[in-house]
Amino acid sequence: MRTILVTxxxxxxxxxxxxxxxxxGYAVRGLDCYTDFYARRLKQANAASVTQAGVSILxxxxxxxxxxxxxxxVNVVFHLAAQPGLSARSDFQSYTRHNLIATHRLLEMAxxxxxxxxxxxxxxxxxxxxxxxxxxxxxxxxxxYYGVTKLAxxxxxxxxxxxxxxxxxxxRLFSVYGPRExxxxxxxxxxxxxxxxxxxxxxxxxxxxxxxxTYVRDIVDGLVAVLNNFERCHGEIINxxxxxxxxxxEGIRIVEDIVGRxxxxxxxxxxxGDQLKTHANIGKARHLLGYTPHTLPQEGLAREVEWxxxxxxxxxxSP
Numbered sequence: 604m605r606t607i608l609v610t611x612x613x614x615x616x617x618x619x620x621x622x623x624x625x626x627x628g629y630a631v632r633g634l635d636c637y638t639d640f641y642a643r644r645l646k647q648a649n650a651a652s653v654t655q656a657g658v659s660i661l662x663x664x665x666x667x668x669x670x671x672x673x674x675x676x677v678n679v680v681f682h683l684a685a686q687p688g689l690s691a692r693s694d695f696q697s698y699t700r701h702n703l704i705a706t707h708r709l710l711e712m713a714x715x716x717x718x719x720x721x722x723x724x725x726x727x728x729x730x731x732x733x734x735x736x737x738x739x740x741x742x743x744x745x746x747x748y749y750g751v752t753k754l755a756x757x758x759x760x761x762x763x764x765x766x767x768x769x770x771x772x773x774x775r776l777f778s779v780y781g782p783r784e785x786x787x788x789x790x791x792x793x794x795x796x797x798x799x800x801x802x803x804x805x806x807x808x809x810x811x812x813x814x815x816x817t818y819v820r821d822i823v824d825g826l827v828a829v830l831n832n833f834e835r836c837h838g839e840i841i842n843x844x845x846x847x848x849x850x851x852x853e854g855i856r857i858v859e860d861i862v863g864r865x866x867x868x869x870x871x872x873x874x875x876g877d878q879l880k881t882h883a884n885i886g887k888a889r890h891l892l893g894y895t896p897h898t899l900p901q902e903g904l905a906r907e908v909e910w911x912x913x914x915x916x917x918x919x920x921s922p
Contacts, residue, residue: 605720606630607830608677610709611684612660613637615783616725616776616819618649620681622656623823633660634673634684638701641786648914649783665705670712679830680713682706682760683725688749688787689876695748702752706759714768721833722760722771723826728815728844728881730754730775735881739775739840747876757840764838772836774829777844777883781819781903782910790904793855794911797862802869803855806877810852815883817845818903821896828892835891844883845896857900861908 607624611617612633625631633653637643650660661673665684686701706724713719728735730753732744745751763769780790789809796803825843829836859865888894 605678606632606676607679607681608632608634608673609658609681609683610634610665611682612653612658613646613650614683615649615781615785616779616822617681617683618653618783619781619819619823620683620826621653621658623827625653625656625658627827631658632673632677633658634663634665635660636664636684637662638686640686645786648918665709666700670708674712674716676718677716678718678720680709680719680722681725681826681830682709682723685725685753685756686749687785689747689874698748698752702749702756703759706756710759710763710769714763719769721830721837722763722769723829723833723836724757724760724771724773725826726757726773726775726840727753728775728777728842728883729878730757731881733879735777735878736884738884739842739887746878750876761838761840770833770837772829772833772839772841774826775840775842776822777815777817777842777881779817779819779822781907782914783819784907789851789854790858790907791911791915793858793866794862794908795915796866797858797864798912798916800864801867803866804869804871806871807873809874809877810850810855812851812878813848813880813882814851814854815844815846815848815881816854816900816903817843817883817896818898821845821898824896825888825892825894828894832892839887839891841888841891842883842885843888843894844881844885846883846885848882849900854900854904858904858908861901861905
C-alpha cells in the first residue's frame with residue numbers, strides 16, 4: 604500500500620482530499636503549520652475530522668522544520684499548503700516564505716528520500732492574472748503576490764521534473780467552494796451575513812466578476828484522477844475547475860434564495876490584484892483524466908449553507 608503525504612491537510616481542500624484518499628485505502632499522512640491567517644479552531648475542527656478518517660497530521664512548518672520524519676516511507680506527495688488569497692494582512696515575505704521557500708524545502712526533501720513516485724503540486728488560476736480564461740499554454744500574467752509566488756513555486760516543481768530529479772506535475776485550481784471553505788472567502792462571509800442579519804462587505808465592482816466556482820468534491824475527484832493517471836500527467840500543467848462560469852452577483856443571488864433573505868451590502872474599496880474573469884478551460888483535463896465536474900452552484904451552495912449552519916453557527920463559532 605502506497606503512503607501519501609498531504610501538505611495543508613487541515614485546510615479546506617487538503618482536509619477533503621486527505622479524507623478521500625484514506626477512505627480509498629491509502630495510508631495518508633498530513634502536514635499543517637496552523638498559521639494565524641484565520642482562527643486556529645476552524646483548522647482544528649477540520650483536523651479532527653481528518654484524524655477520525657485515520658489520517659495523522661503533523662504540526663510542521665515547511666519553511667522551517669525538519670521534514671525527515673514526515674517523509675518516512677512516503678511514495679506520493681500532494682502539495683496544497685500555501686499562503687492564500689489577497690489579504691492585506693499578509694506581506695510579500697509571508698507569501699515568499701509559505702509558497703516559495705516552503706515548496707523548495709519540500710522538493711529538496713522529496714528528492715533526498717528517493718522513494719517519491721509522484722509529486723502533485725496544487726497551484727491556482729491566479730497565476731494567469733486578471734483574466735484567467737485560456738488554456739494551459741496561455742502566458743501567465745499574475746497580478747498579486749499570491750499569484751506571483753504560486754507561479755514561482757510551480758516552476759520550481761517543474762524544474763525538478765525537467766532535470767529528471769523528481770516525477771511531478773502541477774494542477775491549477777479555479778475558485779473552489781464548499782464546506783470548510785476559508786472564512787475570508789466570499790461565500791462564508793455571505794452565508795454568515797445572511798444567517799446573522801449582518802452587512803456583507805463587498806469589494807466595489809466584484810459582483811460583476813466572472814468566476815468558475817467549483818465545488819470541492821469535484822476538485823477532489825480531479826486530484827484523485829491525476830494520481831490514478833499520473834503517467835499521463837508527469838511534467839504537465841493541468842487546469843481543474845468548472846467550465847460553467849457565473850458572476851459573483853449571480854452566486855450571491857443563489858445563496859439569498861437558499862437562505863430566503865437578501866444581503867445588506869457594505870461597499871468596500873476595489874481590491875488590488877483581484878481577478879476580473881475566470882472561466883476554466885478544462886479540455887486537457889477532460890482528455891487526460893476524463894474529468895467532468897458535476898455539481899451545479901445551487902446544489903453545492905446549499906450544502907455549504909447547511910454545513911455553515913451546523914458546524915459554524917451551530918457550534919457557536921464565527922469566521
